[in-house]
Amino acid sequence: MASTQGVNVLRYSALVAGLVYGVYHQSSLNSITKRKEIEHEYARKERLIEQAKAEYKKKTQPQETKTQSSGLITNFEDPKFDLEAFLQAKAAESQ
Numbered sequence: 001m002a003s004t005q006g007v008n009v010l011r012y013s014a015l016v017a018g019l020v021y022g023v024y025h026q027s028s029l030n031s032i033t034k035r036k037e038i039e040h041e042y043a044r045k046e047r048l049i050e051q052a053k054a055e056y057k058k059k060t061q062p063q064e065t066k067t068q069s070s071g072l073i074t075n076f077e078d079p080k081f082d083l084e085a086f087l088q089a090k091a092a093e094s095q
Helices: 002-060 083-094
Strands: none
Touching: none
């Protein structure tokens, strides 16, 4: 009879240990998921802020980026800016 009690104690101890481990593991998985969600939301907000900054820069930037006579783009930050054409135009003006 004593051996059945020892086996039962061992069984219930294993059951309780399994339950405790399950709760701990589930809570760690939940915290990892929450952390990832928070990081994802932060990255989304950063992208929105960068978009807003770019739109504000476009809005406040002067509209006139070309000279009136030649159609040459003189804004250095414009992706269509041609340095060679700009330098040639400045050389022609100085002569």
